[in-house]
Amino acid sequence: MTHLLECKDLHVKYGGVHALRGISLHVDEGEIVTIIGANGAGKSTLLNAISAIVPISSGEILYEGQPLPRKAHQVVARGIAQVPEGRQVFANLTVKDNLKIGAFLRRDAQGVAADLERVYRIFPRLRERENQYAGSLSGGEQQMLVIGRGLMSHPRLMLMDEPSLGLAPMLVQEIFKVIREINREGTTLLLVEQNAHKALAIAHRAYVLETGEIIREGYGQDLLKDPAVQEAYLGARRTARQK
Amino acid sequence: MILQQIVNGISIGAVYALIAVGYSLVYSVLNFSNFAHGDVLMLGAYIGFFSLMLLKVPFPLAIAMAMVGAGIIAMIIEKIAYRPLRLRRAPLLYFMISAMGMSIFLQNFTIVTIGPNFRTYPDIFPVKPFAVGNLSIGRLDLVILIATVIVLLLLTWLVYKTRIGIAIQAAAYNMRVASLMGINPDLIATLVFLLAGASAGIGGVLFGMKYTVYPWMGVLTIKAFVAAVVGGLGSLPGAVVGAFVLGITETFAAAYISSAFRDLFSYLLMTIIIVARPAGLMGTVAQEKA
Numbered sequence: 344m345t346h347l348l349e350c351k352d353l354h355v356k357y358g359g360v361h362a363l364r365g366i367s368l369h370v371d372e373g374e375i376v377t378i379i380g381a382n383g384a385g386k387s388t389l390l391n392a393i394s395a396i397v398p399i400s401s402g403e404i405l406y407e408g409q410p411l412p413r414k415a416h417q418v419v420a421r422g423i424a425q426v427p428e429g430r431q432v433f434a435n436l437t438v439k440d441n442l443k444i445g446a447f448l449r450r451d452a453q454g455v456a457a458d459l460e461r462v463y464r465i466f467p468r469l470r471e472r473e474n475q476y477a478g479s480l481s482g483g484e485q486q487m488l489v490i491g492r493g494l495m496s497h498p499r500l501m502l503m504d505e506p507s508l509g510l511a512p513m514l515v516q517e518i519f520k521v522i523r524e525i526n527r528e529g530t531t532l533l534l535v536e537q538n539a540h541k542a543l544a545i546a547h548r549a550y551v552l553e554t555g556e557i558i559r560e561g562y563g564q565d566l567l568k569d570p571a572v573q574e575a576y577l578g579a580r581r582t583a584r585q586k
Numbered sequence: 587m588i589l590q591q592i593v594n595g596i597s598i599g600a601v602y603a604l605i606a607v608g609y610s611l612v613y614s615v616l617n618f619s620n621f622a623h624g625d626v627l628m629l630g631a632y633i634g635f636f637s638l639m640l641l642k643v644p645f646p647l648a649i650a651m652a653m654v655g656a657g658i659i660a661m662i663i664e665k666i667a668y669r670p671l672r673l674r675r676a677p678l679l680y681f682m683i684s685a686m687g688m689s690i691f692l693q694n695f696t697i698v699t700i701g702p703n704f705r706t707y708p709d710i711f712p713v714k715p716f717a718v719g720n721l722s723i724g725r726l727d728l729v730i731l732i733a734t735v736i737v738l739l740l741l742t743w744l745v746y747k748t749r750i751g752i753a754i755q756a757a758a759y760n761m762r763v764a765s766l767m768g769i770n771p772d773l774i775a776t777l778v779f780l781l782a783g784a785s786a787g788i789g790g791v792l793f794g795m796k797y798t799v800y801p802w803m804g805v806l807t808i809k810a811f812v813a814a815v816v817g818g819l820g821s822l823p824g825a826v827v828g829a830f831v832l833g834i835t836e837t838f839a840a841a842y843i844s845s846a847f848r849d850l851f852s853y854l855l856m857t858i859i860i861v862a863r864p865a866g867l868m869g870t871v872a873q874e875k876a
Binding site: 394396414415416419420424425427431433434435436440443444445447448492496 | 749752753755756758759760762763764765766767768769770771
C-alpha cells in the first residue's frame, strides 16, 4: 500500500548542523501522526523539509508514492499546508485577508467561501474580528488565525508546528479539540508538539525524535504508557516524586 | 508667493512620488534598494522620446510604450542581476553591489549606443502657464500631477484591493510564510519589478519633459530615494508623503534661502528624519526585517 506521505532516510544539513540524520516515517490518509521531542530535536526542520523550505541533503519524500516537488509553493499546490510555529500571521493584513491568502492557489470561489464559513464556525472569534489587522489580535487569536489560514487551502495533509506553544491552558484545550475536529472532518495531520501528553493522547501514531533521529515509534496510547517516553517527555519522575 | 512655492513643490513632489513608490515597492518585498531604478527611468525617458520623435505616436501612446518598455526592462534586470543572488540566499550587500553594477552598465550602454548628448522633448503642451489669480500653474506641471495621481491610484488599488496585491503584501511581510501559502516568490519579484519599472517609465517621460533626457539622468532619482526613506522605506503611502514633503522643502529652500542650498536641505531633512524616526514618517518599526 502506498502511504499518503513517506520520508525515506531523510538527511538535512544546514549551517554546519546535521539537523536530521536518516529519518524514515510515514503518514496514512485520515491519521493524526505526532512527532514529539525536546527543543532542537529537529521537529520543525522535519516539517520545513517536507514543505520544501529547507533543502534536503539526501533521502526522499514521497507523497502518494511520487517525489514531492522541491519548491514550497508547489508543495502547497499538491495539497500539503503548513501551520508554521510561533503564530506567524501576516500582521499587516486583516484577519479576512489572512484567511483569503491561505486560499491563494484555489480557483473555486464557492469552495473558498464554504471553507471561510467553516473556519468561522470553528473559530467564531475570527468572524468577530475579520476586519481587524492580524497584528492587533491576542496570541490565542493569532494561533486560531494561522490554523484557519492553513485550512483555507483545503489541504489533504496539514503539517502543524507547535500549535499549543505559549498558550494559556484553557486555550490549549480548545486548540486540541479543534485539531481532533479537523481530523474527523477528513484532514490528515502531522503534528509536531512539545506538549507530548496531549499530543500522544489524540494521535493515532507517534514518533519520538531525539537529536535528529527517530528513537521510538508506535501507537499514541502505547507511547503514553512507555516508561522511557514517560520519563523523558511526560515528566513521570517528577510527578511520582511529588506524590 | 508662498502659495506659488507650494504649487511648484507639489509639481516636483509628484515626479518624486512616481519614482519613490518604485524604490519602496521593491524594498518592501525584497529588502534591498534597487539602485538601478534610476536607470530604468532613464530608459523609459528614451523610449518615450523616440516613440514621439521617430515613431510619431500620440503622446498617451508614448507614455504607454515607456511604461511597458521600462516595466519589461525592470523585469529582465531582476531576472539577470538579482534572482540568481536570491536563489543562492546571498547577503543583501551583494544585491546592492549587483544593482550598482547594473546601473553603471546601463548608463554606459546607453552612452555607447544612443550617445551622450542631451535631448529635449518637443513641447507637447503650450508653454504658457495657466494664471489663477496671482498663481501661475504650468500646463506641464498640471499634466504631471494628473498623471501621477492616476498612476498612484491604480497602484494603490492593485496592491491593496486585488488578490495578487494582497499576495504582494503578504510576501512583503514574510516571504517564507507567504511561500507556505502557495505564493511563488519568483512571480512576486517579477511582478514587483514590473510595477516599479512601469511607474519609473512614466516618471522618466515626465522628468524628461520637465528637464532633458541624457544617459546619466537616473542619478537624479537619488532624490526620490531620499523621499522614500523620509516617508519610510517600504511603505507606499510613506513614499508619496515623503515625496511631497521633500518637493515642498526643496522649493522653499531654493526660493527663500538659496537654490545652491536646495540639495543641502534635502539631505538635511533625510538625516533629521532618520535620526528622529528611523522608520521614516510612515514606516512601521522594522518587523522582522533588519
